[in-house]
Amino acid sequence: xxxxxxxxxxxxxxxxxxxxxxxxxxxxxxxxxxxxxxxxxxxxxxxxxxxxxxxxxxxxxxxxxxxxxxxxxxxxxxxxxxxxxxxxxxxxxxxxxxxxxxxxxxxxxxxxxxxxxxxxxxxxxxxxxxxxxxxxxxxxxxxxxxxxxxxxxxxxxxxxxxxxxxxxxxxxxxxxxxxxxxxxxxxxxxxxxxxxxxxxxxxxxxxxxxxxxxxxxxxxxxxxxxxxxxxxxxxxxxxxxxxxxxxxxxxxxxxxxxxxxxxxxxxxxxxxxxxxxxxxxxxxxxxxxxxxxxxxxxxxxxxxxxxxxxxxxxxxxxxxxxxxxxxxxxxxxxxxxxxxxxxxxxxxxxxxxxxxxxxxxxxxxxxxxxxxxxxxxxxxxxxxxxxxxxxxxxxxxxxxxx
Numbered sequence: 001x002x003x004x005x006x007x008x009x010x011x012x013x014x015x016x017x018x019x020x021x022x023x024x025x026x027x028x029x030x031x032x033x034x035x036x037x038x039x040x041x042x043x044x045x046x047x048x049x050x051x052x053x054x055x056x057x058x059x060x061x062x063x064x065x066x067x068x069x070x071x072x073x074x075x076x077x078x079x080x081x082x083x084x085x086x087x088x089x090x091x092x093x094x095x096x097x098x099x100x101x102x103x104x105x106x107x108x109x110x111x112x113x114x115x116x117x118x119x120x121x122x123x124x125x126x127x128x129x130x131x132x133x134x135x136x137x138x139x140x141x142x143x144x145x146x147x148x149x150x151x152x153x154x155x156x157x158x159x160x161x162x163x164x165x166x167x168x169x170x171x172x173x174x175x176x177x178x179x180x181x182x183x184x185x186x187x188x189x190x191x192x193x194x195x196x197x198x199x200x201x202x203x204x205x206x207x208x209x210x211x212x213x214x215x216x217x218x219x220x221x222x223x224x225x226x227x228x229x230x231x232x233x234x235x236x237x238x239x240x241x242x243x244x245x246x247x248x249x250x251x252x253x254x255x256x257x258x259x260x261x262x263x264x265x266x267x268x269x270x271x272x273x274x275x276x277x278x279x280x281x282x283x284x285x286x287x288x289x290x291x292x293x294x295x296x297x298x299x300x301x302x303x304x305x306x307x308x309x310x311x312x313x314x315x316x317x318x319x320x321x322x323x324x325x326x327x328x329x330x331x332x333x334x335x336x337x338x339x340x341x342x343x344x345x346x347x348x349x350x351x352x353x354x355x356x357x358x359x360x361x362x363x364x365x366x367x368x369x370x371x372x373x374x375x376x377x378x379x380x381x382x383x384x385x386x387x388x389x390x391x392x393x394x395x396x397x398x399x400x401x402x
Contacts, residue, residue: 080330080336098218165195204244207257232270239270272381315338
């Protein structure tokens with residue numbers, strides 16, 4: 001099977017994955033410490049806070065990765081997913097000044113920018129023949145209301161009807177509701193009618209308000225983040241959900257964050273992908289950040305796969321963690337590497353060094369080199385196609401004249 005379809009809720013996941021996992025677990029000799037967790041997973045029991053803490057403290061990182069890989073393979077076999085997308089950050093002007101953010105500027109900043117609709121379309125046109133998704137998040141511009149974004153999205157759909165719009169974080173939705181003096185539900189109704197297809201899920205940071213008051217004071221509360229995504233799902237559009245770790249949170253805070261996402265997914269079945277990514281410190285104002293090691297990044301991705309049994313996909317966000325670690329993460333429970341990206345500002349201003357010009361061949365090779373089968377997907381995980389890696393044509397060089 002080289003092409004197939006799925007529902008938004010299943011997102012390509014094998015609906016019988018729980019029946020598949022036992023045979024995968026049986027093939028491995030597990031350590032005594034981890035065996036009770038293996039048995040819970042085998043019996044379809046959910047992991048709790050105590051289990052999560054044990055996984056964070058377990059000395060054998062590779063055993064945790066192996067357990068997460070069993071969970072992943074029960075859902076998708078050897079498939080790993082990516083898409084053809086471009087990130088366009090529409091403005092860096094923001095009414096907030098979050099401590100961890102290296103992107104935001106005031107309107108008077110010399111390097112502040114705000115793309116006009118024409119500018120935005122011009123940027124998108126550069127990639128329009130090779131992408132089917134535009135991912136747009138940005139600052140909370142004081143002058144842009146919901147009608148501005150409706151005009152933008154309608155213009156995108158008119159000129160590029162094949163491109164799916166994945167845009168706006170929860171705090172951007174809250175901001176549009178406030179400046180437009182309409183409810184969250186009405187914001188979604190207007191945006192969806194204009195062309196919004198899904199939410200990227202960014203801005204969750206850590207869903208603990210004491211931490212949020214320190215690292216991102218003024219953003220939506222934890223409950224508001226969940227409620228805004230619940231409203232999106234009730235309006236008929238799916239979302240990702242994210243977690244920023246490595247600031248000032250504890251491992252317990254990370255686990256409680258995952259449990260809140262799991263509860264939301266229980267309720268709506270519209271959380272398609274979880275994206276855990278570490279804090280990048282360059283140019284930011286959070287000197288107390290503890291920063292995540294490579295071990296911790298891989299461990300958190302693996303634990304996410306084991307805790308979030310009702311979220312189909314776990315993403316290795318290569319734009320944040322880099323290509324090498326993203327490739328490793330495919331053996332720690334991750335099954336998605338995002339996409340070609342093309343351009344991006346927020347992560348790279350914070351210190352990301354991943355390539356922005358990857359094409360399908362390079363992403364396919366990254367997946368294949370990790371031992372998996374590359375699968376091209378659409379934005380909402382409804383349509384899939386196996387990607388056949390074809391090496392680029394060699395350039396025949398003429399001999400230099402002697």
